[in-house]
Amino acid sequence: MRLTLTSRDRGLLRRVRRYAVRGAGLGVAAQLTVAVGLMAGDAVRKRRRTDEPTAPADPPLRARVGDDVTTTYTYGQDLYDDMLAAIDSAEEFIYLASYIWKGDETGQAFKEAVVRAAERGVLVCVVYDGFANLVVPREFIRFPDPVHVLRFPVVRSGLPIIDFRRSGRDHRKILVVDGRVGFVGGYNIGSLYATHWRDTHVQLEGPSVWELQNAFVDFWNRHRRAELPELPDSGSPHWNAAIRAARNEPSRLVYPVRALYLEAIDRATDRVWITQGYFIPDREILDTLLKVAARGVDVRVIMPERSNHILADVVARYYWHDLLAGGVRIFLYQDVMVHAKTATIDGVWATIGTANIDRLSLVGNYEINLELVDDTQAAHMEEIFRRDLQRCREMTMEEWQGRPWHYRAAERILQPLEWAL
Structure with missing residues (x-):
């Protein structure tokens, strides 16, 4: 017709x-x-x-998780000291990926360490994101020939709005040394993060280092230029590990970190404690949090009072009414930027990684989060959460409803930007 x-x-x-x-x-x-x-x-x-307040210098926490030993860091300088020591001890290879690599004192220390390693014959492969480091001096991000460098390009061929395989930044932070020790978490490389940000990173020693090594190797071999070496790829004999990696890979249209969160939250029977630098949940995650809160689960979210991205703060607040009305408790970290990407559930399950609970991380960027199913590690994550609560103030529904009208207007106007933040 x-x-x-x-x-x-x-x-x-x-x-x-x-x-x-x-x-x-x-x-x-x-x-x-x-x-x-x-x-x-x-x-x-x-x-x-x-003034620039300093982050709490709480000591790392160590745990035995299956066949692995984990060390959980919440103070950047402790983390950097151990990462640099691992690099200096390398005998075979160093795989290092950092979303941001500042050209400051801390960044220079890492640069000198990987150059020293390459000069003594260690295979050194470095990845950094071109867009995230546009403001870093070009001279700093030039490495001598023995260091193999993959700069993830600012612009790739193809149109991201048509071919989603071309979308996303490389937001991961990974270090693997000789296949025996690995690091992953929220810390980029820079002096600011060493003492003035509250973040979370974890070190692995044991067979689960393969999870990080494999993630780096797959990314490198998929995106390397012809002149860069192809890295050896190997399978893992450990199928029932207490530690597994979920890797978001836009080039393969694979985004398991979101599913990791959804499944774990859905299983909760007692408590869901989340710490996020940028918390902008999509409808599925929001509904799942509200569902478990409605059945009596203690759902708490720690986020910064003010993050380093004001627009992300405003967009995140668009969802606070629904969260507070549904029984989710919101705690605002004071004085310093909390940048962690962690959660712990029921004293059994935990995740530490690079992905924020927002659209850009969960359905956009290259990310990696570890899933750790272990009572001791979960207890450590709960200890860290309780420690953080002492440095927070709680947002109440009464305070939220009394905010000025122009706050409400800004939240509504900017809410459509959630896909870009």
Whole structure:
């Protein structure tokens, strides 16, 4: 059947289309205006701040998890000291990936360490994200020939909006040395993170180091240029490990970290404790959290009072009403930026990794999160969570409902940006 439109119908459609385009344009203009205003105000606030609070220097926690030993870090300098010691002890190979690698004192220490290792004959392979390091001096990110460097490109061939395999940044932070020790978590490389950010990283010693090594090797071999060496790929004989890696890989359209969270939260019977630098849950994760809270599970989320991304803060707050009304407790970390990407459930399950609970991490970037099913490791994660609670203030529904009207307006206007944050 063929649809015939009258001249009046066609005129109406043209007007609807014109108003839609105009409305869309006004919406984008409003978003830009609010975003620019917020970022300008945040920049002024940061310039006026004369003190820079330091992160709590809590000691690392060690645990035996199956056949592995884990060391969980919440203070960057302790982590960097052990990472540099591992690099200096390398005899065969070093695989290092960092989303951000600052050209400061800490960054220079890592650069010198990998160069020394390469000069003594160790195979050194380094990955960093080109976009995340655009502001880093080019001279700093040039390495001598013995160091093999894969710069994940700022722009790749193809259109990400058409071919999702071309989307995403390499947001992972991995170090593997000789296949015997590995590190993964939220810490990038930089002096700021060493003492002024609260983050979480874990070191593995044992057969589960393969999880990190395999993730690096697969990424390297898939994205390397022809002149870079192909790395040996091996399977793992350990199928029932207490530690497993979930790897988001846009080039393969694989995003298991989101499923990891959904399944674990759905199993909860007692408590779900989450710490996130940027917490912008999609509808499935939000509904799952509300569902388990409704059946009496203690659901708590720690996030920064103010993160380093003001727009992410505003967009995240769009969901606070639903969370608070549904019984989820929100705690705001004070003074320093909490950047961790962790959760622990029922004193049994935990995850530590690089993925935030937001769209960009869960269905966009290259990410890696470890799943650890072990009572001792979960107890350590709960100890860290309780420690963090002492440095938080709780957001109540009464306070949230009393926020100024312009806060509400900004949240509603910027909410569509959740896909880009």
